[in-house]
Amino acid sequence: MPQNMQKKPQVADLSLDENQQLAEQIEAGYAETAAQAEEVATMSETDARYLEALKYYQHGNSQKKIATRLAKNGMTRLQAARLAKRVMEENPQEEYTNAMILLGAGGFFAVVGVLLIIGRVLGTGTLPIFAPSYAFILIGAWFGYKGFQAFRNLRDS
Numbered sequence: 001m002p003q004n005m006q007k008k009p010q011v012a013d014l015s016l017d018e019n020q021q022l023a024e025q026i027e028a029g030y031a032e033t034a035a036q037a038e039e040v041a042t043m044s045e046t047d048a049r050y051l052e053a054l055k056y057y058q059h060g061n062s063q064k065k066i067a068t069r070l071a072k073n074g075m076t077r078l079q080a081a082r083l084a085k086r087v088m089e090e091n092p093q094e095e096y097t098n099a100m101i102l103l104g105a106g107g108f109f110a111v112v113g114v115l116l117i118i119g120r121v122l123g124t125g126t127l128p129i130f131a132p133s134y135a136f137i138l139i140g141a142w143f144g145y146k147g148f149q150a151f152r153n154l155r156d157s
Contacts, residue, residue: 043083049070049083050087053066053083053087054087054091054094056069056070056084057084057094060098060150063085063088064084066080066087067080067081067083068080070083070084095150095153095154096151096154098150099148099151099154102143102144102146102147102150103143103147103148105140105143106140106141106142106143106144107140109136110136110140112133112140113134113135113137113139114137116131116136117131117137120133
């Protein structure tokens, strides 16, 4: 027999009682999951967990980050993910606000960088090669990119 052939794993046969117990455990797990989904769906908007998720969303966190933070604070991962999705669906204006803030910050940094470069050109008559004002333009471009990403996420959802 060749050395590279794998042996078939031996699987223990389950008795009827063990099989029934396993099926009951699975059904109990499904019932618990359905109860958790119902709890999230009927959760009041004044509930502390809902308000916490809304606060994270207002600070610009993604659905995954909101769910992770809620799970760290005691919710099950499934409940946290469902609550994060519900908050994001019920409050699209927060995504719009975050996008506008990012675009505004991007514009501000870009204008400051351009003004500093123009001031340097007018003062010396040459275009600076390695000036710190280019960092302002890069920061503005990054904020602008994140703002357009937020708008695209808003449009796609």
